[in-house]
Amino acid sequence: GAGVSQSPSNKVTEKGKDVELRCDPISGHTALYWYRQSLGQGLEFLIYFQGNSAPDKSGLPSDRFSAERTGGSVSTLTIQRTQQEDSAVYLCASSLTAHLGEAFFGQGTRLTVV
Amino acid sequence: KQEVTQIPAALSVPEGENLVLNCSFTDSAIYNLQWFRQDPGKGLTSLLLIQSSQREQTSGRLNASLDKSSGRSTLYIAASQPGDSATYLCAGINTDKLIFGTGTRLQVFP
Numbered sequence: 001g002a003g004v005s006q007s008p009s010n011k012v013t014e015k016g017k018d019v020e021l022r023c024d025p026i027s028g029h030t031a032l033y034w035y036r037q038s039l040g041q042g043l044e045f046l047i048y049f050q051g052n053s054a055p056d057k058s059g060l061p062s063d064r065f066s067a068e069r070t071g072g073s074v075s076t077l078t079i080q081r082t083q084q085e086d087s088a089v090y091l092c093a094s095s096l097t098a099h100l101g102e103a104f105f106g107q108g109t110r111l112t113v114v
Numbered sequence: 115k116q117e118v119t120q121i122p123a124a125l126s127v128p129e130g131e132n133l134v135l136n137c138s139f140t141d142s143a144i145y146n147l148q149w150f151r152q153d154p155g156k157g158l159t160s161l162l163l164i165q166s167s168q169r170e171q172t173s174g175r176l177n178a179s180l181d182k183s184s185g186r187s188t189l190y191i192a193a194s195q196p197g198d199s200a201t202y203l204c205a206g207i208n209t210d211k212l213i214f215g216t217g218t219r220l221q222v223f224p
Contacts, residue, residue: 019217033211033212042214042215042216042217043129043203043214045212045213047210048210048211050210055210056210056211059211091157091158093158093212098209098210099207099208099209099210100145100146100148100165100207101162102148102160102163103157103159103205103207103212104160105150105157105158106157107157108156108157112125
């Protein structure tokens, strides 16, 4: 595609439910990143993929959070048993290669847990 | 631990002024540095990428420089316009992540 695509753009869910957020990176980009931005806050690193591998999972806030990437393309971020503090904008980015390429971000998924 | 600081935190200027936004990082072990803008409620738009072998990059009215030895990058905006109003973020790129600064919120008024 022309850019990084994220879906859904908005998600309202009840506390305790599971949610899946999807990221379609730019075709051919091997590196993929997930970040979280809470209201009025900076960007919090969650996880990085090189191909289908996630060498660094240290940013995931708790074991309720998991992510996978298949076929070196689409990535899914799953949050189980959502809590109100999970409410934030979840941003995905991709780059041609890790640490060398220009990173491009999607428009984000705004998650609201009620 | 890599930390990235941006100064000033906020800036309000009249249209037409030339601006300098500053970014400093504590660890020179970054590969590249990238500048973004973020409009309210939107994602991040890439402005400029400066690779470690480069010292500056230019795009239109924007010019960014990188001095790894001093841990500094500067974004210069010439002849500012109201449409430049946004939050500007710098990010140091290391092995496996982009490390973002705290941002500069810019308002350009007519």
